[in-house]
Amino acid sequence: MQDGLQGKKGMEYWKKIVILFCLGWTVIWTYRTILNPILPEIKGQLGITSDASMGLIASVFFLCYTSMQIPSGFLADKFGRKVILIPGFILFAFGALTVGFAPSLLFLLIGSAFAGLGQGTYYGPAYSISSLAIPSEKRGFSTAIINSGSALGMGIGFIGSSYLVKGLGFSWRPLLFITSGLILLMAFAFTKVIKEGKRQNQVVNAEKGSQDKASFKTLFGDVRMLGAYVLYFATCYGYYMIVTWLPSYLQLERGFKGVAIGFASSLVAFAAVPGALLFSKVADKFKNKKITVVLILELIAAATLFLTVAVQNNSLLLVFLVLYGFFGKLAVDPILISYVADIAPKKGYSTTLGFFNFFGMMSSVVAPFVTGMISDATGSKILGFYVAIIIILIGTGVMFLTNLRKPSVQH
DSSP states (O other), rough: OOOOOBBEEEEEBHHHHHHHHHHHHHHHHHHHHHHHGOOOOOOOOTOOOOHHHHHHHHHHHHHHHTHHHHHHHHHHHHHOOOHHHHHHHHHHHHHHHHHOOOHHHHHHHHHHHHHHHHHTTTTTHHHHHHHHHSGGGGHHHHHHHHHHHHHHHHHHHHHHHHIIIIIIHHHHHHHHHHHHHHHHHHHHHHHHHHHHHHHHHHHHHTTTTTTOOOOOHHSSSSSHHHHHHHHHHHHHHHHHHHHHHHHHHHHHHHHOOOOHHHHHHHHHHHHHHHHHHHHHHHHSSSGGGGHHHHHHHHHHHHHHHHHHHHHHOOOHHHHHHHHHHHHHHHHHHHHHHHHHHSSSOOGGHHHHHHHHHHHHHHHHHHHHHHHHHHHHHOOSSSSHHHHHHHHHHHHHHHHOOOOOOOOSSSO
């Protein structure tokens, strides 16, 4: 039996974990997107002179976030996931507070660095706990529910900051203080809900092949894992380019104003929820077709991203943004995570997922700054979109090639 622990009120432990980590992503993505619609206001208030400098705020955050993926995964496997998660979220809250008080670009970068380091403790430990707790036949769909928290957080961040700052003229700083409080609440929830030590031993000892640990061979010796790394880099590149620069593109190049900027930007996130739930359900039902589903989704996402900037009509732009959200990164994520969990050693979940997310998130360091440089050089962000599309197509091709031959042992 995959789950034996139940809460006092009868809710199964794995369901509590799904809700907990869904809320964790909600808070994380509220922070990640709350500044993006109001970058022009922050730029003007603090006297920042270039788009590349504004892109650097996101790049520094994601550089620190990415740098934590491998060490946090390794430490979580060695000392415990819960031990890594809680201090990480406290550091995350401190970083958000620093951004809220920042009087200059330098302090924005310092706060972003702390927030990135703190958030960097989340991915590997969280998905390791959930992968061990959730029944394997429900893993993809449950992971999609967890991931839907990122869509909710994006909506809160984009729409909330657009409405309060652009629409009502509020200062952007209190938004960071409120977010810091929510982060600390999540750290407290981790202490109350996660029962890792006993739970982890129970599940790992029951798994076949549980003596396997993450090693250089398991991380890099399997071409399927390498293909997953490359594809996740490509997928994340397009997504984080969109998350960082879409609001600015809509405002400065497509004429969107006020709350409409946040609403249009959040369409990507809202459309992603039904897409992720649908396609993860399909992948759970047809486990041997996971890669086929992923490849199809990536090609459709590339096409819709191209059409988003190619069309001149803003109504059609919104339609293609919805389609990109439905078929894009958040729809692919739960299937890829489930796929990686299938081929990962059971005692090395955190380390393996940390490496996987490290390669994906490297693109989030590059994409905001590169797109900002392209904008400074050309006066438009359209070329940045085309670069992202090409990278997605390359990643899709690599994933296809690395899965042409079936391994001798099926997982």
